[in-house]
Amino acid sequence: MRARTLLTPLALVPLFLATAVSSGSAAESGTPEGPDRQYLVEGPETPQERTQVARTGASVDAVGEDAASVTVTATPGEAEAIEDLGHEVTEVPVPNDLLHQPVDPAYHTYDELTGVVDKVVADFPSLAEKTSVGSSHEGRDIMAVRISGEEEAGEDKPEVLFTHQQHAREVLTVEMAIYLLTMFTEEYGSDERITELLDSRTIWILPSVNPDGAVYDTESGSYRNWRKNRQPNSGSNAMGTDLNRNWDYNWGCCGGSSGSPYSQTYRGASPESAPEVNVVADFVRSRVVDGEQRITAHIDFHTYGELVLWPYGYTYDETGPGMSRDDYDAHAELGELMAETNGYTPQQSSDLYVTDGSINDWMWGDQGIFSFTFEMHPGSFTGGGFYPPGGVIEEETARNRDAVLDLTAYADCPYRVIGKEAEYCGSAA
Ligand code: 0X9
Ligand code: ZN
Secondary structure (H helix, E strand, C coil): CCCCCECHHHCCCCHHHHHHHHCCCCCCCCECCECCEEEEEECCCCHHHHHHHHHCCCEEEEECCCCCEEEEEECHHHHHHHHHCCCEEEECCCCCCCCCCECCCCCCCHHHHHHHHHHHHHHCCCCEEEEEEEECCCCCEEEEEEEECCCCCCCCCCEEEEEECCCCCCCHHHHHHHHHHHHHHHCCCCCHHHHHHHHHCEEEEECCCCHHHHHHHHCCCECCCCCCCCCECCCCCCECCCHHHCCCCCCCCCCCCECCCCCCCECCCCCCCCHHHHHHHHHHHHCEECCEECEEEEEEEEECCCEEEECCCCCCCCCECCECHHHHHHHHHHHHHHHHHHCCEEEEHHHCCCCCCCHHHHHHHHHCCEEEEEEECCCCHHHCCCCCCHHHHHHHHHCCHHHHHHHHHHHHCHHHHHCCHHHHHHHHC
16 A cells, blocks of 8 residues: 555644554454545545545545545545545544544433433423434434424424434534524523424424444444444445435435445445434325425534535536426525524535435435535534534534524425515415
């Protein structure tokens, strides 16, 4: 293998730590040749170039501030393939990907999250209800919390869905769920806007759709940088499926996922082969009442990059099957409006790189739900990557308050944002 230098400007910890990481055992991530590592890739500037990088099977974790580099998690083989594309590849041992970085107690473990959910529903029994949409591969509950204010009999409230932690290591997204659970319950009756919204809409929060991955990532006391679920793959010793490549809309169509179980972006054996995706999709399908999907708007929380993304991810085209000009424009307007409140960068998700089988494409393409991905703080890996210090939790979750409330407000008729409620929402105009 070609020699790769360590990234000296970022090497804030002594080299021996980096060596300790590199000599880690070829564990469940990565190939038999060695574990996955994080690399800075200098060169890719365009969506097409970033997609080529993603096509090696590496996960593109963020675009650099210079917009001419990306950070990736990759196997040694994938790193070589990226180098063969003509890019400069440098291993990044710090600051966030030391495999032995201790788990930060400021973040909630899955058990602690369960405790928070139980307390919220116990404290606000007339507002919040806990259900389970089903079980993970290892049998953990995939919790859902339904929050709604005053209900009139037979009332059809539009519903808004928030999903969190498809990717295990994206720990700030769980804190985002806790922020929303707390905000929607504690501020009902005192905050006028929240009260009005909950009296006219129903909120669904799925605070962790990948509990097995979350437990695996933290159970040793040190972060494992784990992304996928924990489902074994037959015929391979590589573990896990990337949940955000396993959704049943143009699954595996377009080079936006990997067919190799060793890859960070392994799409699974078939669409919805991951039980976590299957039960969440079943839950969403169950919200079709009298032929109409009650959920109208959705945000899937990820880290990192500080982006607001909308579908489609499988194509660079704005419009296409199931995505009219008005559909696209309403997504883009809503995305831009939300991004104005949180300071994120708004863009179509394929502007980042192509993905297929993602949750946003399925939510829109299959269910007609306006669907966004938020890539939360930090903006780039220098801010702590997937494991930013606990001190940022308060500010970086509250940062999305207005975006969430704005989307919730448009849930009665998202096309209102482009002034077309009369055309699309009939009497709602
Ligand atoms: O690659 C992903 O799944 C997301 N990025 S992450 O670094 N959190 O893994 C981006 C998904 C964007 N959505 C679509 N492209 N549809
Ligand atoms: Zn993610």
